[in-house]
Amino acid sequence: MRSIRNCKRGELNTGKSKCPLDFANILGAVVVKPGYEWPSDATAESIREACHADRPERIMPIMTFVEYAKDGGEPNVNSVGYGGKQVTNIGARTDTFTLDKFYPDLAASLSKGMNMPYEVFYFDENNVVYGRRSGDKLRGFPITTLYPTVTPHPTSGNPATLTVSFAFENARDAIEEFDFVESDFNLKDSLVGLTAVELVSTGTNKYKIIEKVGGYDLTSKFGSIIAEDATDVLNGVTSATYSSATEELTITASSDGTPSLKTPAELFEAGIEGIMA
C-alpha cells in the first residue's frame, strides 16, 4: 500500500498558555556545539563545570547584553499572477545584541570563530533559557555564522562598543519550534567565559600568569592556589611555590617539559575557574 499522508502539520491551533511567560530582557547567549541539549537537571554547579569542559562539550556564554535588535525573519508575501498573496518563505533572520562594553579579547575570539557551526541558546533576566524544541529536549537555535561588529574607540558622543550577531540557519523553524525552560538558579552568576592566559617567565625560575590580550597580571589572584596544587594544575614542572611579597611563582621545570597550565577542566577540579591556557 502506498504511504498515506495527513495534514497535521498545517492544522491551526489557537490555544495559549494558561500562564503566559513574562518575557524579560535577554542578558546573554550560550554558544554550544551542534546537537547539544540543555540538561533537564542543570544546576549552578553543573553549568559552571560545563563552561570549563574540554571541547567540543564546552558551553561558551557571551554576556552581558544591554540591547537587542532583530533583522529579517519576516514572511515574504507576494501575489501569484492574478491570484491573491501567498507566503513564499520566511526571510533570513539575524539577531544582534549589544554588549555592555567593548571587550577586545572577546571580539577577537568571535572574529576567529565566525564561520564555525554552532547552536545558540539565549537566557533572560528571569533565568529563562530559550531555544528550539527537539522531542522532549531543548536545543539551541542553529546558526550559520556569528560575528562581532566593533567600534574599538570612543567617539565624541559614544563609548567604544561591541555587538555580536547570530544569523539563523532557519528563521521559520525558530518560530515554529520556539521553546524555553525556567532555571531555578542565577544563570548570569553560574555561566563563565574563559579568559585566555599564559604562564610567562619573568626571570630564572620566576613566572607570572597574565592575560594574553592586554597583559593583565592575574598572579596575585591565582598564584597561591596554582603553587599549592601544582601537581594537578601544571605540566612540565618538578616544584612550585608562590611569594605574595613579589607576586611571582617560583617554578622548576622538569627535564622533558616546559611549564604550562593544564586544561580548564583540570583547573576547575582544583578550584581554579575562568581561565584557559
Next chain:
Amino acid sequence: MNFEGVTFVESECVKMGKAKFVKELSAVHWLDRTLDERKQMLADAYDMMSPPKGKTSASKEEKE
C-alpha cells in the same frame, strides 16, 4: 607533596634522582637558609617521595 611551603610534583622529582634533585633545587627554594640546610631539607623531601627500601612514601601514606 607539600613540604615547607613548596609543592613537589612527585612523579617528576623521582625521575631526577636524589643527587640531581638536591643539586638543582638547592639554588631555587628556601634561599633565606644556608646552602647546607637547603640541601638537607631537599634530601628529606626526596626521601619522603621516594623512601629508602622498607619505608612508605608520603603520598602512599596519604592514600592509605
